[in-house]
Amino acid sequence: AQSVTQLGSHVSVSEGALVLLRCNYSSSVPPYLFWYVQYPNQGLQLLLKYTSAATLVKGINGFEAEFKKSETSFHLTKPSAHMSDAAEYFCAVLGGGFKTIFGAGTRLFVKA
Amino acid sequence: NAGVTQTPKFRILKIGQSMTLQCAQDMNHNYMYWYRQDPGMGLKLIYYSVGAGITDKGEVPNGYNVSRSTTEDFPLRLELAAPSQTSVYFCASSGQGGGNTEAFFGQGTRLTVV
Numbered sequence: 509a510q511s512v513t514q515l516g517s518h519v520s521v522s523e524g525a526l527v528l529l530r531c532n533y534s535s536s537v538p539p540y541l542f543w544y545v546q547y548p549n550q551g552l553q554l555l556l557k558y559t560s561a562a563t564l565v566k567g568i569n570g571f572e573a574e575f576k577k578s579e580t581s582f583h584l585t586k587p588s589a590h591m592s593d594a595a596e597y598f599c600a601v602l603g604g605g606f607k608t609i610f611g612a613g614t615r616l617f618v619k620a
Numbered sequence: 621n622a623g624v625t626q627t628p629k630f631r632i633l634k635i636g637q638s639m640t641l642q643c644a645q646d647m648n649h650n651y652m653y654w655y656r657q658d659p660g661m662g663l664k665l666i667y668y669s670v671g672a673g674i675t676d677k678g679e680v681p682n683g684y685n686v687s688r689s690t691t692e693d694f695p696l697r698l699e700l701a702a703p704s705q706t707s708v709y710f711c712a713s714s715g716q717g718g719g720n721t722e723a724f725f726g727q728g729t730r731l732t733v734v
Contacts, residue, residue, distance in 0.1 A: 552663075552723070607653070
């Protein structure tokens with residue numbers, strides 16, 4: 509069965525610093541992986557997705573993620589954090605029956 | 621382009637009351653889902669549907685029911701509300717399958733049971 513684990517429920521960075529949010533997956537088949545972002549009092553929206561076309565995936569708002577099969581990881585990065593990046597981020601994998609399985613989420617805080 | 625629409629946005633229920641959370645999508649998606657989100661717990665799948673007339677249980681179905689009479693609508697029913705059902709509920713839909721199956725979410729319904 510597919511699953512994802514997000515390391516760290518809270519991450520705090522200074523404005524302008526590197527953002528790194530960690531996600532490890534478990535899948536018996538080549539996975540489809542996603543990162544979603546949730547701003548306060550809103551639903552989730554797609555940041556980026558990995559569908560085996562390229563291991564480095566670029567998303568919206570300057571985020572990118574790299575699929576590393578040897579490490580079963582799909583970490584999300586952004587070179588320079590903005591205050592507007594403060595949100596909760598969810599890693600997800602497409603499971604059996606096309607159900608999306610979510611990690612527990614990582615809340616990103618950005619300090620001025 | 622409405623996407624996924626949920627109503628109501630907020631609701632307070634008394635223990636034992638019932639209600640229906642409405643969800644509609646206009647993207648002709650076959651797959652629809654109901655999740656609940658509790659602090660620090662991520663999203664848990666309650667029920668899902670792979671098409672009109674077909675529904676199945678997710679991880680946490682107890683206390684809920686669903687129906688899918690049309691492609692567009694996927695209501696979630698709470699029959700006897702309990703405090704443990706206090707949560708934020710999200711409806712989502714996705715396309716036919718494969719790598720393009722990202723989920724599109726509604727804005728959520730914040731439910732409090734007192």
